[in-house]
Every structure is written in C-alpha cells, then in structure tokens.
Amino acid sequence: xxxxxxxxxxxxxxxxxxxxxxxxxxxxxxxxxxxxxxxxxxxxxxxxxxxxxxxxxxxxxxxxxxxxxxxxxxxxxxxxxxxxxxxxxxxxxxxxxxxxxxxxxxxxxxxxxxxxxxxxxxxxxxxxxxxxxxxxxxxxxxxxxxxxxxxxxxxxxxxxxxxxxxxxxxxxxxxxxxxxxxxxxxxxxxxxxxxxxxxxxxxxxxxxxxxxxxxxxxxxxxxxxxxxxxxxxxxxxxxxxxxxxxxxxxxxxxxxxxxxxxxxxxxxxxxxxxxxxxxxxxxxxxxxxxxxxxxxxxxxxxxxxxxxxxxxxxxxxxxxxxxxxxxxxxxxxxxxxxxxxxxxxxxxxxxxxxxxxxxxxxxxxxxxxxxxxxxxxxxxxxxxxxxxxxxxxxxxxxxxxxxxxxxxxxxxxxxxxxxxxxxxxxxxxxxxxxxxxxxxxxxxxxxxxxxxxxxxxxxxxxxxxxxxxxxxxxxxxxxxxxxxxxxxxxxxxxxxxxxxxxxxxxxxxxxxxxxxxxxxxxxxxxxxxxxxxxxxxxxxxxxxxxxxxxxxxxx
Numbered sequence: 034x035x036x037x038x039x040x041x042x043x044x045x046x047x048x049x050x051x052x053x054x055x056x057x058x059x060x061x062x063x064x065x066x067x068x069x070x071x072x073x074x075x076x077x078x079x080x081x082x083x084x085x086x087x088x089x090x091x092x093x094x095x096x097x098x099x100x101x102x103x104x105x106x107x108x109x110x111x112x113x114x115x116x117x118x119x120x121x122x123x124x125x126x127x128x129x130x131x132x133x134x135x136x137x138x139x140x141x142x143x144x145x146x147x148x149x150x151x152x153x154x155x156x157x158x159x160x161x162x163x164x165x166x167x168x169x170x171x172x173x174x175x176x177x178x179x180x181x182x183x184x185x186x187x188x189x190x191x192x193x194x195x196x197x198x199x200x201x202x203x204x205x206x207x208x209x210x211x212x213x214x215x216x217x218x219x220x221x222x223x224x225x226x227x228x229x230x231x232x233x234x235x236x237x238x239x240x241x242x243x244x245x246x247x248x249x250x251x252x253x254x255x256x257x258x259x260x261x262x263x264x265x266x267x268x269x270x271x272x273x274x275x276x277x278x279x280x281x282x283x284x285x286x287x288x289x290x291x292x293x294x295x296x297x298x299x300x301x302x303x304x305x306x307x308x309x310x311x312x313x314x315x316x317x318x319x320x321x322x323x324x325x326x327x328x329x330x331x332x333x334x335x336x337x338x339x340x341x342x343x344x345x346x347x348x349x350x351x352x353x354x355x356x357x358x359x360x361x362x363x364x365x366x367x368x369x370x371x372x373x374x375x376x377x378x379x380x381x382x383x384x385x386x387x388x389x390x391x392x393x394x395x396x397x398x399x400x401x402x403x404x405x406x407x408x409x410x411x412x413x414x415x416x417x418x419x420x421x422x423x424x425x426x427x428x429x430x431x432x433x434x435x436x437x438x439x440x441x442x443x444x445x446x447x448x449x450x451x452x453x454x455x456x457x458x459x460x461x462x463x464x465x466x467x468x469x470x471x472x473x474x475x476x477x478x479x480x481x482x483x484x485x486x487x488x489x490x491x492x493x494x495x496x497x498x499x500x501x502x503x504x505x506x507x508x509x510x511x512x513x514x515x516x517x518x519x520x521x522x523x524x525x526x527x528x529x530x531x532x533x534x535x536x537x538x539x540x541x542x543x544x545x546x547x548x549x550x551x552x553x554x555x556x557x558x559x560x561x562x563x564x565x566x567x568x569x570x571x572x573x574x575x576x577x578x579x580x581x582x583x584x585x586x587x588x
Contacts, residue, residue, distance in 0.1 A: 114152045126160040126202050126240075129186055153195030161187055162204045163225050180221055184228055191232050198237035198261045201229055205243035207270045222247050233257045233285075240266040245299060252283035252300075259285060264293035267300075269320060283307065292343075298325035298350045303337050310340035314372075317348040325352045325381050331391040332365075338395075339368045348377040348404075353387040369396045376400060380407025380434055389413040397422065404429035406457070414439075416446035427453040437469035444476040444483065451484045458494035470498040478506045481513075491522035498523070500531040507547070511540045520546040528552045 036059060041048075048056060100106075120134035121127060131137055135155035139146035149155055164179045191199065205222045226247060236259050241248060248267045251257075265286065286294070287307040294313060296306075297320030316338070318329065329352045338347060347370075376397065380388055388405075392415070400422055405413070406429075413434065419425070425448045432440055447454075456473070470492075477483055477490075487510065492498065503523060510518040529551045537547055 110148065113148055114154070117149060117152060118154050121155065121158065126158040126200055127156075128160050129162075129183070129190070150193060153193065153197045156190055156193035157197035158200040159187065159190050160202045160204070161225060161229070163206045163222060165206055166221075180224070184224060187225070187228050194235075196235065199232055199235045200238040201232070201236065202240035202266075203229060203243065205241070205247060205270070207244065223250070226251055230254065230257055233259050234261070236262045238264045240268070240295075242268040243270065245269045245297070248297075249283075249300065252285050254285055257285050259288045261290065262288035263290050264315070265291060266293075266295035266317075267297060268295070269297045269299065269324075295319060297321075298329050298352070301329060303333075310337070312343060313341045314343050315346045316341060316344060317346075318350050319348065319379075320350065322350070322379075322381050325350050327352055327382075329381075331387040335365055335368065335391055335394055338370070339365075342370065342372075344370050344373045346375040347373060348375075348379075350379045350381055351388055351391070352381040365394050367396050368394055371396075372399060373397050374399050375402040377402075377404040377429075378406070380405070380413075389415065389418070392418045398424070400425055402427040402429075405434065406431035407434035415443050419443075419446045419448050422448050423450060425450055427451070427455075429455040429457065431457045432473075433458055437472070440469060441472060441476055444473060445480075447484050449483075449485055452486050453489040453491075454484065454487060455491045456493065470495060471502040474498065474502045474506045478502070478509045481509065486517050488517055489520040489522075490518065491520075493524050495523045495525045496527050498525065500529065500533050503549070504531075504533040504536055507537060507540060507545070511543070511545065516543070516545075519544060520548075522548045522550075524550045526550075526552065 036042075038048075038052075038056065038059075117134065117138055120138065122133065127133070127135060129136070131140060135149050135152075138155070139149040161183070164176060164183060166176055191201075203225060205225065206219065222243065226243075230251070239262065241251065248269055252267070262285075283305050284307065289309065291308060292312055293315035294308065295315075295317040298318050299320055301318050318334070329350060331351050331353055334349050334351060338344065338349075341347075376395075378388060378392075388407075392413075401424060403422070403425060405415075428447065428451050430443075435443065477487070490506075490510075495503075503521075507518070507521060510516060534547070534549070537545070541547060
C-alpha cells in the first residue's frame with residue numbers, strides 16, 4: 034500500500050490539519066482489512082485449540098498404555114533394589130531428609146515406597162544430629178518434642194535395616210557446663226547414645242562427634258558387644274579434659290575386626306586400648322592442639338606404630354616437650370611399614386629435632402603422600418628422610434614449622450617423583466608472618482631439575498607472595514614439551530597488585546588450570562555511590578572471593 038507519508042514514518046514529524054484528514058482517509062481500508070484478519074485468526078485459533086485438546090486426550094491414552102509395557106516395570110526386584118542402593122551417598126552416611134535417598138525414593142510412588150521399605154541395605158547407614166537446646170528455655174516442650182521425634186526416627190530407620198551391618202555417625206550437642214575435671218554427658222546425649230548402643234552388635238563403621246565425657250562413657254561400656262565393628266572414629270567438642278585415670282579400659286575397642294581408628298590425642302592412652310594393633314590399617318591421632326597431652330611424644334608414638342605393620346594410612350599429632358629431645362636409636366630399631374602410603378605429622382610444640390629422628394626410624398617403601406604441620410621454632414631436617422622416598426607423589430608442608438633458610442634447603446631436597454605440592458601456613462591463616470615465599474617459589478622457578486614431574490602446585494596463604502613470582506614460576510614450568518604442570522591454586526588473601534591473568538592466557542589455552550584467589554577490590558573513597566546499599570563493586574570475573582578459614586584442622 035503506497036502512502037505519500039512514507040518519508041515521514043518513524044520520525045518526529047507533526048502533520049498539519051489537512052494532512053491529518055488525508056491520513057485518516059488512507060487508513061479506512063487498512064483498518065477494515067486488519068479487522069478481517071483478526072477474525073480469521075480467531076477462527077483458526079479456535080480450531081487449533083480444539084485439535085490440541087484432542088491431541089492431549091489421545092496422548093494421555095497412548096502414554097498410559099505405554100507405561101504398562103515400560104521395560105522398567107519388568108525389571109526384577111533385585112535389580113531395582115541395586116539401583117536404589119546405587120542412589121545412596123558414598124562419601125558419608127545418609128541423612129534424615131526427604132531431599133535424597135532413601136527417603137526420597139519412597140515418595141515417588143507406592144510401589145517404590147514398598148520396595149524401599151523392604152530393602153534393608155537402604156537403611157543401613159545413618160547420620161544422626163542431636164537437636165540443640167533453646168538457651169532461653171532449655172526445658173521447652175518444642176525441644177523435647179523434637180528430641181522425641183528424632184529418637185523415634187532413628188529407632189525406626191535402623192530397625193528397617195534388618196540384619197545388615199551398620200554405618201552410623203552421631204553429631205552430638207556440646208557439653209553442658211560442669212566443674213573442671215568432672216564433666217558428665219547431658220541426659221539428651223545419653224538418650225541418643227543409648228538408642229545407638231542398642232544396635233551395637235551390628236555396628237560396622239561408627240563415628241561419634243561428642244564431648245569427651247560422652248566418648249569415654251561409650252568407650253568404657255563393658256556390656257557393648259561389637260563383633261562386626263571395623264572402623265571407629267571419635268571426634269570431640271571443645272570442653273574440659275576429663276581425668277583419664279578414672280576411665281578405662283576402653284572395652285568397645287576390643288572388637289576382633291577393628292582395622293581403622295580415629296581417636297583424639299586427649300584420650301589416646303595405648304595401654305587403655307584393647308586393640309589388636311597388628312591388624313590396624315588406618316590410625317589417626319588427632320583433635321584440638323590444646324588438648325594433646327605431653328605424653329604423646331615421638332618416642333611414645335614410635336613404640337605404638339612399631340606394633341602396626343599393616344598400616345596403610347597414619348596421621349599423628351606429636352607433642353614433644355623440649356626442643357632438644359633425642360630418641361635413643363639403640364632402643365628403636367628401624368620400623369618397617371611396607372604398606373603405608375599416607376603419612377601426616379602434626380607437630381604441636383617445639384618438636385622438630387625429635388620428629389626428624391622419628392621419621393628416620395621409619396622404613397616406608399610405598400609412601401605416596403606425606404604431610405607435616407606444626408608450630409615448632411626449630412626446623413626439622415627432612416633431607417635424609419626425603420632421600421629415601423623414591424615413590425613420593427604428594428607433599429603437603431606447613432611452612433610455620435620452618436625458618437627461612439631451612440625451608441629453602443628443604444626445597445632443594447624434594448624427591449623428583451613429586452607430582453602434587455601444597456604449601457600451607459596453618460598457624461597464621463592470613464599468611465602475614467612468613468616472608469620467604471618469593472624465594473621459596475624462586476627455587477622451583479630457577480631449578481627446573483627440582484620436582485621435574487610437578488603437576489599440581491597449591492599455596493594456601495600467599496599474602497606475602499608477589500604476583501610476579503607466580504608469573505615467573507608458571508612461565509618457567511610451562512617451557513617443557515609437553516609441560517608437566519597442569520594446575521596452580523594460590524590463595525593470596527590480599528587484593529591483586531598486578532593482574533597476571535592476561536600473561537597466562539596462552540598457557541591456559543594449552544590446558545593449564547589457574548585459580549588465583551584475591552580479596553575483592555575496595556570501593557574508592559571518592560566513589561559517588563559510597564555508603565549506598567546498591568553501590569557497584571569493581572570485580573574481575575577471573576578472581577574468586579576469599580575469606581580466612583574458620584578452622585585450622587587439617588585432617
């Protein structure tokens with residue numbers, strides 16, 4: 034449709050009175066045509082809606098009958114049960130939640146509910162959380178009701194497990210206030226513990242996070258039979274240390290099949306543990322540093338692990354009381370641990386020389402992963418120890434245990450087989466104390482013969498590490514053909530000084546994964562948005578936010 038006003042369309046032109054009359058005359062026929070088209074579209078839409086409704090009915094008929102012949106309906110019961118079991122979490126126990134298996138499976142349909150309730154293995158693992166009391170009204174009816182419901186669910190859940198071996202973890206409430214040295218577990222905690230103890234004959238894996246008083250109460254039970262128990266993990270809340278002389282022996286550890294033990298150092302008294310040490314494959318002596326007794330010396334631990342030739346994984350906290358303690362080598366022959374692949378040592382006090390002696394008394398031909406943490410003022414000598422580790426692949430070092438010169442010396446002695454190297458600053462999570470980070474990284478930068486197989490480098494506290502040192506390190510390590518380095522993780526704990534990501538772009542395109550975590554940039558004091566809740570934030574998407582760790586536990 035031709036129009037004399039084509040050149041005016043889409044502009045801000047204002048027509049005259051005569052032109053308005055002309056435009057109205059031009060629109061008479063198009064408006065009638067537009068109405069006709071709308072009417073036709075309405076008729077067609079009604080026809081389409083009718084067809085769509087009919088299609089929905091036919092589709093429902095077809096799908097309903099197809100569902101009857103679905104292959105899944107013909108699966109044998111044992112296959113369905115195996116699929117259900119495969120839905121369970123594998124890295125932890127099941128939780129009391131309808132958002133995941135096994136509870137979620139029973140909410141799909143009545144058939145699935147019947148299958149899930151008749152499959153004992155689905156209910157053979159459980160994580161139990163003791164409700165926290167209302168501090169305002171600790172005897173409130175709502176709290177008691179919550180406790181009763183959770184105890185009932187625990188009883189029903191584990192009752193569905195038939196005769197299956199059980200994997201149970203308990204997160205108990207913190208210890209109530211009591212006089213130092215004589216703590217007693219709360220009544221609520223004991224109710225949960227008694228419920229779990231009623232299933233003790235089927236315990237296979239048990240993990241208790243509770244006050245020491247409750248742990249000691251459980252461990253000393255003389256009436257608890259645990260013939261199936263294989264792994265035991267005790268984690269304790271902060272609180273008063275009980276008088277160990279009033280407890281023991283720890284009868285619950287006399288199970289003939291126990292092969293894994295995690296126990297707080299505060300209650301690690303070997304003579305009170307009726308373990309079959311020779312069959313232990315995993316041993317962890319951990320807990321809070323402040324709670325580790327001075328009896329947990331290198332000498333004492335060496336005597337313990339000398340009785341455990343089957344160890345695969347061993348993590349120990351060491352508390353030697355002085356810096357010049359020595360272990361008489363004549364009293365301690367070399368301890369052979371032919372299967373040990375993971376070893377971690379946490380030095381609690383001025384223990385470095387003694388720990389060095391401890392390590393030198395160990396023969397570890399299969400060691401793959403080694404970690405050492407601590408706050409010692411005297412650096413351990415690890416060169417001779419590393420020289421005997423021909424298969425070491427992963428190393429985790431807390432640099433707090435080293436002064437600068439010994440740290441650099443240690444890096445010159447690292448085994449060539451190392452593939453993963455992690456540097457931490459456990460005692461100072463903000464990373465502001467150790468000043469030799471550039472020099473440390475410089476050793477690996479200028480000496481490519483050191484750790485030639487290094488694939489993954491990570492640094493937890495790089496506050497005093499320069500961006501340039503990181504760039505030089507990565508550039509040097511990416512010169513191989515092909516380069517071994519494939520991942521770098523650095524937590525700077527500060528704002529960016531020099532943006533090195535553009536310089537790393539070529540390496541990233543080659544497959545290198547780089548994660549540089551900085552604090553977000555602060556808003557300028559001259560910003561016109563300063564003080565407003567919707568103020569824009571300067572942000573580089575290649576950086577991630579960082580916050581100081583809330584815990585310094587490393588195992």
